[in-house]
Amino acid sequence: MTWSDYLPVWPLAVSPALWLALTLVVAVLISELMVRHLRWPRIVGYIGIGILLGPGGLSLIPELPAAEWRLVVDLALGILLFELGNRVNLRWLKANPWIAATSLLEATATFVAVFALLVSFGFTGAAAAIVATIVIATSPAIVVRMVTESRAQGQVTDRLMLMTALNCIYAVIFHKLAVAVMHGETGAEFIHTVLPPLYLLGGSALLAWLFGITFERIHHYLGQHEETFSFVLFGMIAFATIMASTLKLSPILVLLAAGLITRYRRQRSRAFPPHFGSAGAVLVVLMFIATGLAADLGGLRDNFLLVLLLIAVRAAAKLLTVLALANYSGIGLRQAISLGVALTPMSSVALLLTLDTGTVFPGFASGLGLALMSCIVILELVSPFLVQAALRKAGETSERKT
Amino acid sequence: MSLMPFASSRPLTLGVELELQLLSCNDYNLVSSAPDILRRLAKSSHPGEIKPEMTRSMIEINTSVQYEYAVLVEELRALREVVTEAGRFLDVAIAGGGTHPFQHWSEQKIFDAPRFHYLSELYGYLAKQFTIFGQHVHIGCPGPDEALHLMHMLSRYIPHFIALSASSPFVQGHDTGFASARLNSVFSFPLSGRAPFVLRWEEFEQFFSKMTGTGVVESMKDFYWDIRPKPEFGTIEVRVCDTPLTVEIAAAIACYIQSMSRYIMVEQRTAPEEDDYLVYTFNRFQACRFGLDGIFVDPRTHERRSIREDITHMLARISDHARELHASEALERIREILIVGNGTSWLRQTYAREHNLGDVMQLQAELWMGN
Numbered sequence: 001m002t003w004s005d006y007l008p009v010w011p012l013a014v015s016p017a018l019w020l021a022l023t024l025v026v027a028v029l030i031s032e033l034m035v036r037h038l039r040w041p042r043i044v045g046y047i048g049i050g051i052l053l054g055p056g057g058l059s060l061i062p063e064l065p066a067a068e069w070r071l072v073v074d075l076a077l078g079i080l081l082f083e084l085g086n087r088v089n090l091r092w093l094k095a096n097p098w099i100a101a102t103s104l105l106e107a108t109a110t111f112v113a114v115f116a117l118l119v120s121f122g123f124t125g126a127a128a129a130i131v132a133t134i135v136i137a138t139s140p141a142i143v144v145r146m147v148t149e150s151r152a153q154g155q156v157t158d159r160l161m162l163m164t165a166l167n168c169i170y171a172v173i174f175h176k177l178a179v180a181v182m183h184g185e186t187g188a189e190f191i192h193t194v195l196p197p198l199y200l201l202g203g204s205a206l207l208a209w210l211f212g213i214t215f216e217r218i219h220h221y222l223g224q225h226e227e228t229f230s231f232v233l234f235g236m237i238a239f240a241t242i243m244a245s246t247l248k249l250s251p252i253l254v255l256l257a258a259g260l261i262t263r264y265r266r267q268r269s270r271a272f273p274p275h276f277g278s279a280g281a282v283l284v285v286l287m288f289i290a291t292g293l294a295a296d297l298g299g300l301r302d303n304f305l306l307v308l309l310l311i312a313v314r315a316a317a318k319l320l321t322v323l324a325l326a327n328y329s330g331i332g333l334r335q336a337i338s339l340g341v342a343l344t345p346m347s348s349v350a351l352l353l354t355l356d357t358g359t360v361f362p363g364f365a366s367g368l369g370l371a372l373m374s375c376i377v378i379l380e381l382v383s384p385f386l387v388q389a390a391l392r393k394a395g396e397t398s399e400r401k402t
Numbered sequence: 403m404s405l406m407p408f409a410s411s412r413p414l415t416l417g418v419e420l421e422l423q424l425l426s427c428n429d430y431n432l433v434s435s436a437p438d439i440l441r442r443l444a445k446s447s448h449p450g451e452i453k454p455e456m457t458r459s460m461i462e463i464n465t466s467v468q469y470e471y472a473v474l475v476e477e478l479r480a481l482r483e484v485v486t487e488a489g490r491f492l493d494v495a496i497a498g499g500g501t502h503p504f505q506h507w508s509e510q511k512i513f514d515a516p517r518f519h520y521l522s523e524l525y526g527y528l529a530k531q532f533t534i535f536g537q538h539v540h541i542g543c544p545g546p547d548e549a550l551h552l553m554h555m556l557s558r559y560i561p562h563f564i565a566l567s568a569s570s571p572f573v574q575g576h577d578t579g580f581a582s583a584r585l586n587s588v589f590s591f592p593l594s595g596r597a598p599f600v601l602r603w604e605e606f607e608q609f610f611s612k613m614t615g616t617g618v619v620e621s622m623k624d625f626y627w628d629i630r631p632k633p634e635f636g637t638i639e640v641r642v643c644d645t646p647l648t649v650e651i652a653a654a655i656a657c658y659i660q661s662m663s664r665y666i667m668v669e670q671r672t673a674p675e676e677d678d679y680l681v682y683t684f685n686r687f688q689a690c691r692f693g694l695d696g697i698f699v700d701p702r703t704h705e706r707r708s709i710r711e712d713i714t715h716m717l718a719r720i721s722d723h724a725r726e727l728h729a730s731e732a733l734e735r736i737r738e739i740l741i742v743g744n745g746t747s748w749l750r751q752t753y754a755r756e757h758n759l760g761d762v763m764q765l766q767a768e769l770w771m772g773n
Contacts (some may be wrong), residue, residue: 089493092493096490096492153431155435221528268758331438
C-alpha cells in the first residue's frame with residue numbers, strides 16, 4: 001500500500017461540478033448581501049457572478065459541456081414557463097380586448113422597428129427578420145422571478161405576465177417562420193417553408209394539451225402532498241422538454257402552452273408555491289448562474305452602436321405602444337409607463353432562440369448573433385432593476401420590507 | 403367645532419352602503435385594485451355612488467335615497483352590474499362577506515387620500531386590520547329627537563341584524579368559531595360601542611361639544627358606534643351588519659330594519675330606558691359568536707330565547723308595516739334566512755365541501771357577481 005492509495009494526489013483533480021457547487025454557494029451569499037445592503041434584485045447577483053467567474057470573465061470556472069448546462073436551463077426555464085402560463089388568465093383577453101390589441105401592437109411594433117433598424121445597418125432581410133422575431137419576447141424568467149421576489153400584485157403585474165406569455169409565443173412561432181424563410185433563400189422548396197411553423201404549432205399544442213391533462217390528473221391525486229407532487233411535476237417537465245426536442249418541437253412553446261391550457265381548463269384557481277417548491281427554486285438559481293456563464297460580450301466591441309440602438313429601439317417600441325393604448329385598456333399613465341418599462345427584459349428565451357439559430361446557420365452565430373448576445377447580456381444585468389423600479393412605481397410591490 | 407343641525411328627511415326612507423372586497427382572479431386573495439376600478443367607473447354612468455375605502459382592496463357602493471324594496475333591489479343590482487363589469491375588464495373579482503378568509507392585514511395598502519392616511523397614522527395596524535366589509539343602513543327620521551328615539555329602540559334588536567347578515571367566520575386562514583368575526587375588529591377601536599343614553603338632541607349636542615372639547619373627536623365620523631345619528635342626512639345609520647353574500651340579502655335586511663323602524667315609530671310608542679342596555683353587550687356577543695342560534699335576553703321581561711325565535715316573533719309583529727312599505731318580499735327573504743341559514747352557514751358548508759379557502763372565496767365572488 002502506498003500513500004497515493006488513500007491520500008489525494010497533488011494537484012487535486014477536481015470535477016467541474018465542484019466549481020459549480022461553489023459558485024452556487026458564493027452566488028447566493030453575494031446576492032443576499034446585495035439585497036440587504038443595496039436592495040438590488042437577487043437575479044443580478046446570480047447572473048453577475050456567473051459572468052464574473054465564467055469563461056467571459058475571470059475564467060475561474062472551466063467550461064462545462066454545453067449539453068449539461070442545456071438540461072439545467074431547459075428544466076428551470078420549463079418550470080418558469082409552466083408557472084407563468086399557470087398564472088395567466090386567457091379569458092381576460094375576451095373581457096378586455098384592448099389588452100389583446102396592446103399585445104399584438106407591441107409585438108408588431110417591436111418587430112417592425114428592429115427590422116428597420118437592422119436593414120438600415122445593411123443586414124439582409126432574412127437575418128434582420130430572425131433577430132426582430134427573437135427580440136419580441138420579454139424574458140419570462142426575469143419577469144416571473146422579479147414578480148415572485150417582490151410579491152407584486154395588481155394590474156401592471158397581471159398584464160406584464162399576460163403580455164410576456166403572449167409575446168414569447170409570437171417570438172417562437174415567427175422565429176421558426178423566419179428561419180424557414182432564410183432556408184427558402186438558401187434554396188429550399190416552398191412546402192418546406194410553410195410546413196415547419198405549422199408542424200411546430202400543431203405538435204406543440206398537442207403535446208401541451210397532453211401535458212395539461214396529465215398534470216390535472218396527477219394534481220387531483222397528489223395535490224395534497226406538495227413535495228411528492230413537485231417531484232412528479234419536475235419529472236413531467238423534464239420529460240416534456242426532452243420529448244419536445246426529440247420531436248423537433250419547441251420546449252418553450254410546449255411548457256408555456258401547457259401552463260396556459262391547464263389554467264384555462266381549470267374550474268378553480270390554484271395557488272402553487274413559487275417555482276413549485278424549493279427544488280424548483282434551486283434549479284431557477286442555477287439557471288440564472290448558467291445564463292451568466294454562457295454570457296458572451298465578444299460582439300460588443302465591434303457592434304457597440306448597433307447593440308445600444310437595438311436595445312433602445314426595442315424598449316421604445318414596447319413602451320410607446322403600451323402608452324398608446326393605455327387609456328383604452330383601463331390603466332393610468334404611471335401604470336402604463338411601468339408596464340412598458342417592465343416589458344424590457346430579455347434573457348433565456350432569447351438566448352435559446354439565438355443559440356438554436358446559430359446551430360442552423362453558423363454565419364449568424366459569428367455575425368449578427370454576437371451582437372444579439374451582447375444585447376441579451378446587457379439586458380440581463382440591467383432589466384431586473386427596471387422591472388423592480390417599475391413594479392415599485394406602480395405601487396404593486398409589498399409594502400412590507402423583505 | 404359644533405355639531406351640524408339635524409337635517410329633516412322623509413321618515414323611513416332608506417339608504418344602503420356596502421363595502422366590497424376586490425380579489426385577484428389568480429389566487430382570490432385581496433388585490434389593491436380600488437384606484438383602477440374607480441378610474442374605470444368614473445367614465446360610466448350609474449345610480450348612487452361608488453367610493454374608495456380605507457385600504458386599496460375595498461370599494462364602497464352607496465344607493466341613492468330609496469323607499470321601496472323592489473326599487474332598492476333594482477338599484478343595488480344596477481350598481482352590482484357596473485362594478486362587476488369594471489371588475490371583469492380588469493380581471494378583478496368582487497365579493498361580499500364581512501371578512502376575507504385568508505388575507506394578511508400587513509399586506510394591505512392604505513388608499514391614497516388625506517383622511518385615510520391620517521387614520522392610518524392614528525390607529526396604526528388597527529387601520530389595516532380594518533380591512534373588513536360592512537353594510538350600513540340609513541333610515542330617514544323626521545326630526546332629531548325622533549332619530550334618537552329610534553336609535554335607542556333599535557339597539558334592542560341589534561342582535562337580529564348581526565345574526566341575519568353574519569358572513570365572516572374565517573379570519574387569517576382559520577375558522578374563528580364566530581358567526582361575525584368582523585365585529586371583533588370594530589370593538590378594538592376606542593370609540594366603538596353604543597351611543598350615550600340621551601333622548602333629546604340638545605343633550606346630544608352638549609355631549610358632542612364636551613367630547614370635541616376634550617380633543618378626542620373632531621366629527622361624528624370618529625364615533626364607531628353600532629348605530630349613530632347622521633345629522634347631515636337626517637338619518638340614523640345602523641352599522642353592525644356584515645356585507646351579505648348577495649345584494650338581494652342586503653336589500654332584504656335593509657327593509658327588515660325599515661319595517662321594524664315603522665313598527666317602532668307608529669305602533670310601539672314606548673320610551674327607551676337606560677336599563678335596556680344592561681343586556682346589550684351580552685346579546686351582541688351572543689349574536690356575533692353563535693349567530694341565529696345565539697341566546698337573546700329580553701331587557702324588560704328577562705326572558706331567554708334564541709335570536710332565531712326572537713326574529714320570528716318580530717316578523718309576525720311587523721308584517722303589516724312591511725305591507726304598508728311594500729316590503730313583504732323582503733320579510734319572505736328574512737324567513738328564508740331563518741330556515742336555510744345566514745352567510746356564515748353558507749361559507750362553512752362551502753368550506754366543508756371544498757376544503758380550500760381560495761375556492762370558497764372564488765365561489766363567494768361568483769355568488770356576489772351573479773354568475
